[in-house]
Amino acid sequence: MTPGRVSPRLSHNAMRHWNERLIEAVLFLAAALSVLTTLGIVYILVSESIHFFARISIVDFLTDTQWTPLFDDAHFGIMVLVSGTLVSSLVALLVAIPVGTTIAIYLSEFAGSRVREIAKPILELLGGIPTIVYGYFALLVVTPILQVLLPNLPGFSLLSAGFVMGIMIVPYIASLSEDAMRAVPMSLREGAYAMGSSRLYTAIHVVIPAALSGLAASYVLAVSRAVGETMILAVAAGMQPNLTWNPMEPAATITSYIVQVALGDLPHGSIGYQTIFAAGLTLLLITLMFNIVGQWLRAKYKENY
Amino acid sequence: MPNNTTQERLKAEARGLNFFYNGGIQALKNINMPIYDNRVTALIGPSGCGKSTYLRSFNRMHDLYPGNRYEGEIRFYPDDTNLLAPEVDPIEVRMRVGMVFQKPNPFPKSIYENVAYGLRVRGERNRRMLDDKVEHALRGAALWDEVKDRLQDLASNLSGGQQQRLCIARALATDPELLLFDEPTSALDPIATGAIEELVHELKKRVTILIVTHNMQQAARVSDYTAYMFLGEMIEFGKTDEIFIKPKDRRTEDYITGRMG
Structure with a gap:
């Protein structure tokens, strides 16, 4: 074999290359799905909680000794x-x-x-x-x-x-x-x-x-x-x-x-x-x-x- | 080096020892062999010849796994107890027969607690007594000077050779009568191996030693007696000089000269 040339067995195989890329992409998507779900849950929790804390102070939330959110006299002591x-x-x-x-x-x-x-x-x-x-x-x-x-x-x-x-x-x-x-x-x-x-x-x-x-x-x-x-x-x-x-x-x-x-x-x-x-x-x-x-x-x- | 076999005192003696692993495979076949007091006896032979199996019979290690079976006796002196008798508690046997393994196996504890382990198992609580015995054992294993300032460090931080000497100290701390070594240097570099060999030579003043080794030079260097085993049989037993210079059995000669194994 002349120097500088790759053996035919190691040379670029376009078909295999695309297969590998495809499999990699599918595996990546599967992994990304669970990460994205987690991020989505956290996002919803945080964004809705921001609305909540806009109305109720975080100090009350942590220190109040009653939890009666649905009463007229509402308290939010978590x-x-x-x-x-x-x-x-x-x-x-x-x-x-x-x-x-x-x-x-x-x-x-x-x-x-x-x-x-x-x-x-x-x-x-x-x-x-x-x-x-x-x-x-x-x-x-x-x-x-x-x-x-x-x-x-x-x-x-x-x-x-x-x-x-x-x-x-x-x-x-x-x-x-x-x-x-x-x-x-x-x-x-x-x-x-x-x-x-x-x-x-x-x-x-x-x-x-x-x-x-x-x-x-x-x-x-x-x-x-x-x-x-x-x-x-x-x-x-x-x-x-x-x-x-x-x-x-x-x-x-x-x-x-x-x-x-x-x-x-x-x-x-x-x-x-x-x-x-x-x-x-x-x-x-x-x-x-x-x-x-x-x-x-x-x-x-x-x-x- | 002993001059005359008849002057030796017996420490233990295998008589008609057969051993069967779970499933019935016979690993030892009618072994008869003396172990002399304050001497180093080496067990040599090709892989799978039964030398480790034989060694592990002396502290009833085979009892840990179901289905194993001994036949025959290992008499232990001076009290002439049969170590293999079913009524003899394996824990009692292990209190008298210590063991050092192929790979260093320090416990996930401090250096101090590793050496004190056997003493604690035996119920020793007196702090001064423990300190004294730990130091004595570490000195006996030629490790004291290297670890005396860091006895509370984890044992796993030591080098392989140091760990193996720690395991020797652990075994020595309880003053065993017989110490078993199962290829103690096979996982160590030549310098650490040299240190262990020197130690074995030094230790025979205190304790009888039985050592399995794959290394013929090692057997020649450290032992007073050598036994050659092959396919579960004891082929030849004698003074190390005689075994290595003029073996009686052709198979021993073949093994020692490297024609086989």
Whole structure:
């Protein structure tokens, strides 16, 4: 071959070139679609919220202790809804993190392969149950049982809704945490066993520290699920806006307020209509905050095995 | 170097040892072999000959995986315990038999906590006792001077050779009676390898050593006794000098001279 000339096998093939370009374009569009959707949602939330904040000051929004947007004496204190969201999420996490992590330790470190093969799909099936079913389960089964233990518990409460939300989240935490723990290399476990440690000691002192970033990620996902959960709270927590940090009380959350108001026929452009977007934006910011914390945790405890 | 085999004290002895992996594949066939106290014994042989399988029988590592099965005995002295007996708790065995792995596997903890790990497993809480033993073990592994000012650093920040010496310190901290090395230098550069070999030579004053190696020069340099294994069988066992200078078995000679393996 003379120098300076490309082999015919490597030379420019116009047809293949266009095919590649086409495929690239299709893939780019698919990726762009999800980004654009997200941007669109954010745009709508922000632009409608701007109208809202033109009428209601942001200070009132953050400090008012009542949320009565549809009354004549309207108040717009978002903390009322935020408190319900945070309390119910906290209850859910107090249930889901210990239970989910324990299940993950069992499946990853103790269960034989046969048990794991049966248990894990069943667990994941639990994550596929519609949340409305969980909602009625909370209202009709869990609340009466809790009322036996806690006679003061009202028929609707953040406690029973949060508790059932925790049960709903358990499979996510268990499944993701188990993946993270199983990804810890066997050589690390062998090193621990060779030092004479038991299974539980190995799991707690070697496997969990090694899998910490994955565990943190699963917890953050759980927080996002809890904060964004709607149906269980709408059904079982009661929908009255109530600024409380007491899980024994009924209260509305950001999500249950949105579903309640969005079902009514609010005139477009009314202040009631705009509260939906202000509340939605608040929800988005809370979830965003947890996601940033999650990213930070991931980076801080990245796998160092 | 020992003059006379009859003067050696037994630390352990394999008797009629067979081993079957899950599924029934026999990896060890009727192994009979002494391990002498305060000596370095090297296991050599081509890949897949069963030398690592044999090594890992001494601390019951095979118990971690279901379906594995031992037959025969490994007697452990001075108390003449059969390490493989079903009634002997593998955790008890591992309390007495330490192990250093092929790839350094420090735990995701500080240098200090890595070395203190085995002591904590054994319930040691006294801070001064821990400090003393950690320092002693790190000195024993020739790592103290390099890490004494950064004991709280993560172990993963150390170099590969340092990590392997840390793993040796971790194993030494609990004063094991027998220390198993599974190709401890195969992931290290020549300088780090030299440091580990020197260490092995130094350590035999304190502990009996059994070492698997792919490197014949290494076996010749560090060991007092050498065993050649092939296809799960113990072909020849003897003093390292004799094995390397005048092997009795033709197969050993072929392997050592590089005609096979």
